[in-house]
Amino acid sequence: MSEYILEIENLTKEFPGVRALENVSLKVKKGEIHSLCGENGAGKSTLMSCISGVYPNGSYEGRVSYNGHETKYHSVKDSEKEGLAIIHQELALSPYLSIYENIFLGHMDTRFGIINWNKYLKESREFLKTVGLNEPPETVVSKLGVGKQQLVEIARALSKKTELLILDEPTSSLNDDESEKLLNLMLELKKQGITLVMISHKLNEVLKVADTVTILRDGKSISTYDVKADNLTEEIIIKDMVGRILTHRFPERKSTPGEVIMEVKNWTVYHPDYHNIKVVDNASFFLRKGEILAFCGPMGAGRTELMMSLFGRSFGFRSEGELFINGKKYILNSPRAAINSGLGYISEDRKSLGLILIQDIKTNISHSSLNKISKFGVINNQKEIKEAERYRKDLNIRTPSINQYVRNLSGGNQQKVVVSKALMADPNIFIVDEPTRGIDVGAKTEIYGIMNDIITSGKSVIMVSSELPEAIGMADRIYVMNEGLIKGVLSKEEATQEKIMHMALVG
Ligand SMILES: Nc1ncnc2c1ncn2[C@@H]1O[C@H](COP(=O)(O)OP(=O)(O)OP(=O)(O)O)[C@@H](O)[C@H]1O
Ligand SMILES: [Mg+2]
DSSP states (O other): OOSEEEEEEEEEEEETTEEEEEEEEEEEETTOEEEEEOOTTSSHHHHHHHHTTSSOTTSSEEEEEETTEEOOOSSHHHHHHTTEEEEOSSOOOOTTSBHHHHHHTTOOOOGGGOOOHHHHHHHHHHHHHHHTOOSOTTSBGGGSOHHHHHHHHHHHHHHTTOSEEEEESTTTTOOHHHHHHHHHHHHHHHHTTOEEEEEOSOHHHHHHHOSEEEEEETTEEEEEEETTTTTOOHHHHHHHHHSSOOOOSSOOOOOOOOSEEEEEEEEEEEOSSSTTOEEEEEEEEEEETTOEEEEEOSTTSSHHHHHHHHTTSOSSSEEEEEEEETTEEEOOOSHHHHHHTTEEEEOSOIIIIIOOTTSBHHHHHHTTOHHHHEETTEEOHHHHHHHHHHHHHHTTOOOSOTTSBGGGSOHHHHHHHHHHHHHHHOOSEEEEESTTTTOOHHHHHHHHHHHHHHHHTTOEEEEEOSOHHHHHHHOSEEEEEETTEEEEEEETTTOOHHHHHHHHHHO
16 A cells, blocks of 8 residues: 555646646645645645545546545545545535534435434534534534634534545634644544645644645645655745745834824624624724724634624624714714725625625726716726726736636635725725735735835724734734723734733733
8 A cells, every 4th residue: 555645646727718737746645734835826725626526537637546546536525435525715514504414414324214313413422522612513503603613614524434634724714722723633633543634824833733745836836845854944835835035024114103083982882693792892992094903812802893893883783882083973874884984894704795706806896996987877897997907916816817707716816806895995994804814925915015005195904813923013003802892902012922812811
C-alpha cells in the first residue's frame, strides 16, 4: 500500500474563459494534516471540488488516485462512499432541520421504508460528544451559531465513516476561542487516524496544525513544505502565495480625527424572538470625522447586533436610545433611511445579506447606487460598466468579466464585490462587519489601503473585527464589548491583544 491516501497528478480544470487549475500535482500522506494555501481565486476550492466529485470525472483533465486506485467519481455521493468528505466554505446544513436530522440526512437506512429516528437520535449523541458539541440533538440548526454549525458538519462527516476530511476555510467565521477548539478537534481526529486537508488564509493556524503545506498560485501548484523539517514560516508561505515579499501588512496612515460626526447614547436592543432579552444594553459611543473605530469582543458580544440596529433597525424586536449624526438627532426606521442619512453597512454575512449570487458583478456593485448611474429612472449602462470596471481594477477582483455571475467567483472575490458595492454608494460613515473575512493576505492589505483612503477623504469607518491584530493595526480607538455591554475603550497606543481580552472579560 502506498503511504499516500490521495495523489493528484497534472490536474487541469477550465471554466468558460477561466483556467482555474493548470497541471496541479499534490500528494496527501495517510494520517497527516495537509494545508492548502493561496490567494483568493488561486483555485483551492475548485481543486477540492474536483477530487470530491462536485465536478465529475471527465470535467477536468489529469489523474486523481484515492487509496491507490484512480477515482472516477460522478458525484459527491460516490466519493462519500469511499470515505471522503468535504465541508465547504459556505456551510450547507438544512437550517430548519434538527442537529441529528442534519447529521444523518441523505445516508439513513431506509430499508422497509421506515426510518428508525430513535436509533439516529441516540447515535447522534456519540458524534456530538466526539466533536464536543453540547447541545440537545433535537435543536433546530438555525438556532446555532456558525461555530456550532461547523461542528454539526464535522459530526455529519464522521457519521459517514470518513477517512479523508477536507475543510475549506473552517475557521473563517469563528472567533479565536472557537477556532482554537476546532483546531484541537482536528488534531484529535488526526490521532484517530483520519487524514485532513485544510484550506485556510489564517497562516498562524496553518502552522499550528499542519504537517505539510502546499501553496497554489494562479491555478498552479508552486511548492510543498514539510512544516517541521523545512522550518516553515508565514513569510515563506506569503512569498510563495503572492510571488513577492510583502512588507507592510498594515499600510501607514497619519490619522488626524476631527470633530464628532456620530454619537450614540444609551442604545439598547431587544432580541427579535425573546422580546425582553437585551442583546445590547445601554451602549454609548462616538465617532469622529476621519477616524477608524473598531469594535472587538467575543462572539455573541452584541457588536453586529448593535451595528445592524443602528443601521435602520435591521436587527432586533425593538431598540431604545438616541442617535446623532452631525449633531442632529435621527430616527432611522429602515436601511433606506440609514443610507439616505449617510450610513453604509457591509454585512458579515455576504451570502444572505450582501450579494445577489445569481446576478452579475456589475449589477451587484451598482445595486445600492442606482441614483448615481441613472437619469429619470433609466440606468446608463455605459456608466454602470465603467464604475464596475474601476472597482474590478482597484480591488483586483479576479474574473474574466464583470458580467460573470457572482456565484462563480471565489469566496474572497465575492467579498471584494461586497466592498465595491459599499464604496460605490459612497457613504460618509462606513460600518463594516468583518471586512476581511476569507480574504487573502495580499488583498487584505489592499482593503486596508482603501479604508485609509476613505479616512483621508474625510469620512469615517466603524469596523467590527474578530481579528485583534487587524483592529490594533487599523483603528484609532477600540471599543471592547461583551455580553451586550460596552466594557471600555482603548486608544491605538494603549491597545494590545491582552488588554482587549482582559477588558472584555473583566471590564
Ligand atoms: N463555476 C465557475 N464558473 C466560472 N469560474 C469559476 C467557477 N468556479 C470558480 N471559478 C473561477 O476559478 C478560479 C478559482 O476559484 P476558487 O474558488 O477555486 O478559488 P479559491 O482559491 O478557493 O479562492 P478563495 O480563497 O477566494 O476561496 C477563480 O478565478 C474563480 O472565479
Ligand atoms: Mg475558496
